[in-house]
Every structure is written in C-alpha cells, then in structure tokens.
Amino acid sequence: MDLDVFRKETRDWLASQCPESMRTAMPGDEYPGGGKRARYKNPDTQLWMQRCAEKGYTAPTWPKQYGGAGLDARQAQVLREEMSRLKVRTPLVGMGLSMIGPALLEYGTEEQKAEHLPRIATGEIWWCQGYSEPNSGSDLASLQTRAVVDGDEYIINGQKVWTSGADRADWIFCLVRTDPKAPKHNGITFLLFDMDQPGVSVRPIKLISGLSPFCETYFQDARALRKNVVGQVNDGWTVAKRLLQYERTMIGGGQGGGAGRSNLVEVARQYVGVSDGKLAQPQLRDEVIQHGMNDRCFGLAVRRNLEESRSTKAPSFVSSMFKLYGTEQNKSRSELLLKAMGVQMLGWQGEGFEEKELEATRAWLRTKANSIEGGTSEVQLNIIAKRVLGLPD
Ligand SMILES: Cc1cc2nc3c(=O)[nH]c(=O)nc-3n(C[C@H](O)[C@H](O)[C@H](O)COP(=O)(O)OP(=O)(O)OC[C@H]3O[C@@H](n4cnc5c(N)ncnc54)[C@H](O)[C@@H]3O)c2cc1C
Numbered sequence: 001m002d003l004d005v006f007r008k009e010t011r012d013w014l015a016s017q018c019p020e021s022m023r024t025a026m027p028g029d030e031y032p033g034g035g036k037r038a039r040y041k042n043p044d045t046q047l048w049m050q051r052c053a054e055k056g057y058t059a060p061t062w063p064k065q066y067g068g069a070g071l072d073a074r075q076a077q078v079l080r081e082e083m084s085r086l087k088v089r090t091p092l093v094g095m096g097l098s099m100i101g102p103a104l105l106e107y108g109t110e111e112q113k114a115e116h117l118p119r120i121a122t123g124e125i126w127w128c129q130g131y132s133e134p135n136s137g138s139d140l141a142s143l144q145t146r147a148v149v150d151g152d153e154y155i156i157n158g159q160k161v162w163t164s165g166a167d168r169a170d171w172i173f174c175l176v177r178t179d180p181k182a183p184k185h186n187g188i189t190f191l192l193f194d195m196d197q198p199g200v201s202v203r204p205i206k207l208i209s210g211l212s213p214f215c216e217t218y219f220q221d222a223r224a225l226r227k228n229v230v231g232q233v234n235d236g237w238t239v240a241k242r243l244l245q246y247e248r249t250m251i252g253g254g255q256g257g258g259a260g261r262s263n264l265v266e267v268a269r270q271y272v273g274v275s276d277g278k279l280a281q282p283q284l285r286d287e288v289i290q291h292g293m294n295d296r297c298f299g300l301a302v303r304r305n306l307e308e309s310r311s312t313k314a315p316s317f318v319s320s321m322f323k324l325y326g327t328e329q330n331k332s333r334s335e336l337l338l339k340a341m342g343v344q345m346l347g348w349q350g351e352g353f354e355e356k357e358l359e360a361t362r363a364w365l366r367t368k369a370n371s372i373e374g375g376t377s378e379v380q381l382n383i384i385a386k387r388v389l390g391l392p393d
Contacts, residue, residue: 003074010082019044027359032089032092034126035168053067053122100116106314128217130163138379145174160219163217165214166215168217177265178233189234245315248322248323248374249315249317262360317383318388320383327367352384
C-alpha cells in the first residue's frame with residue numbers, strides 16, 4: 001500500500017479508536033502488561049489493548065498469522081510517528097512482546113510460534129525472565145539451575161533472582177544447565193514453562209518504597225515439556241544472547257518508542273516560567289536544548305539502524321550501544337525534569353504534591369536501575385570494546 005494512504009488510514013483509525021484517557025502520559029500504575037492476573041485501574045487500558053490487538057497493532061511487525069499486523073519497517077515507522085503525534089499510549093508492553101516474542105520468531109519451531117505468539121499479542125499471557133541467579137549476574141553463563149530429562153519432560157531445580165513480575169507471570173523463559181561437564185557457555189538450554197505448577201514458588205523482594213517489582217524464584221522439581229526447548233539443547237546461550245540484544249534495544253529505547261512520555265519542554269515551561277517566549281532560566285534552557293538535540297540524533301541513529309537491519313530483521317551487538325547511550329539519556333532526562341520541577345519532584349507522599357509530581361519522583365528513581373537491568377553499563381562497554389570495536393580481551 002502507498003505510504004501516504006497508509007498514513008492517512010492509520011491516523012484516522014487512531015483518532016477514532018483511541019479512548020481520550022489513553023492520550024495522556026502513562027502513570028506507573030497503569031502500565032498495560034497483560035496476563036491472566038492483570039487488573040486494570042482504568043478500563044480504557046484494556047479496551048485500547050483489545051482494539052489494537054484486533055488490528056494487529058500490539059505487535060505491528062509480526063506476521064498476521066501470529067497476531068501481528070504484518071507491517072514492514074516503513075509502515076511501522078509511520079505507525080510510531082502517528083502514535084507519537086496523537087500522543088497515544090503504547091497499548092501493550094512486556095517481555096512477551098519485546099523479548100521472548102522476537103526470539104521465538106527467530107528461533108522457535110512452528111508449533112512454538114503458533115502456541116505462544118498470538119497469546120502474547122493479545123495480552124493473554126504475561127512472561128517473566130529467568131536469567132539471573134544469586135551468583136550469576138554479569139557472569140550469567142556461570143548459572144547453576146539444573147534441568148534433567150525425564151521422558152517427555154525436564155525436571156528443573158535451582159533458584160533465580162531479580163525475576164521481574166514473577167509473582168504475576170503466567171510463563172517463564174528460563175536458562176538452565178543441562179550439561180554440567182561442558183564448558184560453561186556450552187551446557188545451557190533455553191526452556192519455556194508454565195509458572196502455575198507446584199514446583200515453582202516466588203518470593204517478592206520488598207524495596208524501601210514498599211513495592212516489589214521483582215522476586216526470588218525457586219524451582220523444586222518443576223516441570224517443562226521437552227518440546228518447549230527453544231533452539232538446540234545445550235546451545236541455549238545462542239538464543240539467550242539474541243534475546244538480550246532485543247532486551248537491550250528495548251531498554252535503551254532502540255525500538256523507536258517514547259510515545260506517552262511527558263514533554264520536557266512543556267514541563268520546564270510550566271515550572272520555570274517563560275520570558276520573551278523563552279524558558280526563563282538560560283542555563284536550564286541550554287541543557288534542555290542540548291538534551292533535545294541528543295534525543296533527535298539518537299532517534300535518527302535508531303532509525304538508521306532499523307532501516308539497515310531490515311534484511312536481517314534482528315538486532316546485533318549495536319544493541320549494547322543503544323542500551324548504554326539510551327539509558328544515560330533517559331537518566332539525564334529525569335535529572336532535567338528534577339532541575340525544572342525542583343522540590344515539587346522530591347515528594348513521596350502527602351499533601352502539597354500533585355499525582356503527576358509524585359509520579360515523576362518515582363520515575364526519576366526508577367531510571368537509576370536502567371543502567372543495571374539487562375546487563376550493566378560496564379558490561380555493555382566490555383561488549384562494545386570486544387564485539388563492535390574488535391579490541392582484544
Ligand atoms: C530493575 C531490575 C530488573 C531486573 N529484572 C530481571 C529479570 O527480570 N530477570 C533476570 O534474570 N534478571 C533481572 N535483573 C538482574 C540484572 O540482569 C542484573 O542485576 C545485572 O545483570 C547485574 O548483575 P548483578 O546484579 O549480579 O551484579 P554483578 O554482576 O554482581 O555486578 C556488580 C558490579 O560489578 C560490575 N562488573 C561485574 N562484572 C564486570 C566486568 N566483567 N567488567 C566490569 N565491571 C563488571 C557491574 O557492572 C556492577 O557494577 C534485573 C535487575 C534490575 C535492576
């Protein structure tokens with residue numbers, strides 16, 4: 001279809017189908033994660049998710065037979081632009097869409113794709129990631145969770161940690177050791193299994209905020225079907241690395257998202273004020289402009305990479321550069337919001353703060369984790385040095 005026609009149709013569809021309340025910045029407690037246990041504070045969240053799922057817009061580039069819209073890279077870019085223009089919220093987020101879904105498209109069997117992808121695209125199943133263990137974070141390949149074959153199944157024993165959303169998750173994608181004698185990268189298998197079974201238990205890790213975004217996850221004779229091995233047995237590291245590239249691209253903003261974020265310039269104008277049509281504080285003005293230019297350059301670099309990787313349809317080690325830069329950019333954006341909003345962005349509870357201000361405080365503190373989750377900045381620098389620049393070990 002002609003791109004202009006597609007743009008017009010998309011614009012009309014978004015304008016007519018997106019509920020008004022889904023055209024505002026997304027509060028932290030309204031994230032549309034999906035899953036069997038999801039409860040939506042705002043019913044429009046679910047309505048918007050359903051409408052987009054029917055259209056294939058929760059997973060725009062996935063093939064139609066798996067619940068996507070089958071858009072090519074240019075059409076997907078138009079959709080992002082139109083969503084951003086209308087300030088509509090992302091209809092569905094989560095590790096299903098951004099991590100295990102793309103990995104399955106690349107490495108899954110036909111049976112795995114048909115079973116799992118449509119249930120991700122409709123938001124029916126919430127996935128969590130079983131990678132990190134108490135002694136295996138940056139050195140992930142040293143993981144010790146064991147899986148042994150028992151007929152058509154694997155029996156799994158071990159522990160994971162920092163498992164985001166494990167207490168709400170329906171399914172887990174998990175790295176397990178299937179050959180303890182092999183060199184550490186070669187004895188790992190990538191397995192999918194149901195969290196709702198007697199052998200799986202989770203203990204939420206309580207933060208100082210009172211929230212528990214992640215958990216300790218225990219497997220005691222948990223079971224997985226052998227047909228749910230993704231890729232080859234003992235070669236799970238290949239799939240694991242690719243999935244990390246998808247994850248890092250997503251965390252760094254390398255999928256070209258960002259719709260639904262509050263506008264830095266508007267916020268700064270509101271809190272600092274305007275003189276002669278300009279932001280009243282010259283130094284903050286400079287920093288906001290610099291940040292805006294960096295954002296624009298980063299966005300263009302992301303777009304160029306999306307275009308260039310159109311033939312392979314897969315990320316590469318460049319994802320480490322996106323992760324490193326994008327998370328720093330995200331953190332500095334929050335620091336600038338803090339400079340603009342001042343003490344109004346230092347509230348935790350009580351009177352004197354609007355909901356959006358309390359939200360901004362939480363979002364600012366949350367950004368601190370961006371350069372840890374999905375592999376720390378130091379680890380990304382190591383990867384860039386070795387895999388992108390070709391420097392010796
Ligand atoms: C918000 C959040 C959500 C998360 N969600 C999940 C999840 O859902 N599933 C999951 O499996 N994990 C999850 N994690 C865990 C995350 O992947 C790990 O925290 C991360 O990989 C770092 O591992 P670690 O915490 O064990 O730190 P360590 O590996 O112990 O690192 C400690 C410090 O040493 C540095 N360091 C370590 N090795 C090197 C090196 N070779 N060179 C230079 N510096 C080095 C690190 O950069 C870091 O500063 C999450 C983490 C966070 C913060």
